[in-house]
Amino acid sequence: MTFEPVDLNLTDPTTGYLHFVLYTEARLGIASSSLNAELDIEASQTVTPHFQEWLSRLERCEPNAMHCTLVEPTKIPSLFHPCVTEDQNSPAAISGSGCTCRRAFYDPQFGLPVVGEHFKHVGTGDTDQWSYKTYAPLELRPDDIFSSFITGRGLFWARTDKGDLSILPQKHALGYNIGYSGGGPHALAAYLTQIARNNGGTTPAGTPYEDAHPAIVAWTQSSAADRGTNELSLSDLQAMLES
Known part of the structure; x- marks a missing residue:
């Protein structure tokens, strides 16, 4: 239902109460900047086929509070x-x-x-590019x-058994990275370890660092992980747990 101010009676002097009304249309999903990791995708990262696959399914929409x-x-x-x-006369x-x-999607x-x-930018060295911001999910969908x-x-992705591509679930302040010895590769290894132990089932983001399997940590910290495009199947990850 479209909001119309005349529909609301916010105060009633006979009762002495104040009523505060929050109106929103959260039909596009729910995320929180205090829980979900915010992702900044630079223009140079948009050339990969997996990003283009993800981008192709996005839908234009009117901006809402979450976009803001x-x-x-x-x-x-x-x-x-x-x-x-x-x-051409746009602000x-x-x-x-x-x-x-x-643009909001x-x-x-x-x-x-x-x-x-x-x-x-028009002029010497013309530039015409797009970068993107979004939130990572906290987990895959319940039936994924x-x-x-x-x-x-x-960029870090998860492919589901249905073939759908998702940004890899990630929690705020637990950013992922690869190719060096540090917190990012360890956080990634911890999450991949838990996925493998759960047989690919529901795995919320935020697995503690200490739960990371040494073999998966060794891979996420290796230079090989940071070379080109890499893909590890669920069975690959489970094999690492046995090593």
């Missing part, structure tokens, strides 16, 4: 400005045909908000079974 949490407060108005390719236009607009499979940031782990260009 992915944008600096002073930049929120840009979510509502058209791209210069749609309106997002710079130097004629340049552009700094933002959502992932229809996982319900997560996505914001695309356009940077188009993890099939494989994929990494490339610093």
Whole structure:
């Protein structure tokens, strides 16, 4: 139902109470910046086939409160400005045909908000590129079974038994990384260890570092893990547990 102020009677002087009403339409899913990890996907990371697969399923939508949490407060108005390719008089236009607009999307499979940031510069060394911000899910969907782990260009994905591609579940303040000895590779190894132990079943993000299997830690910290695109199946991970 569309909100109309006349429908609401916020105060009643005969009762002495104040009634506060929060109105929202959270049909696009729920995420929290205090729980879900925020992902910044740079333009250079968008060239991988797995990112393009994920991008192709996103749907344009009107910005909502969750999109606003992915944008600096002073930049929120840009979510509502058209791209210069749609309106040459857009407030997002710079130097004629340049552009700094933002677009709101959502992932229809996982319900997560996505914001695309356009940077188009006309002049010496013309630039026309998009970067993206979103939240990682805290776990796969209840009926999903993890099939494989994929990494490339610093992005981490999970493929389900249905063939769907998801950003790898990740919790706020437990960022993933590979190719060196540090917290990021250890956090990733801990989560992959728990997935393998759960036979690919429901595995919430946030597995403690100390639960990481040494063989999986050795792989996430290796230079081989950071070379090109890598994919490990569920059986590959389970074999590491036996090593």
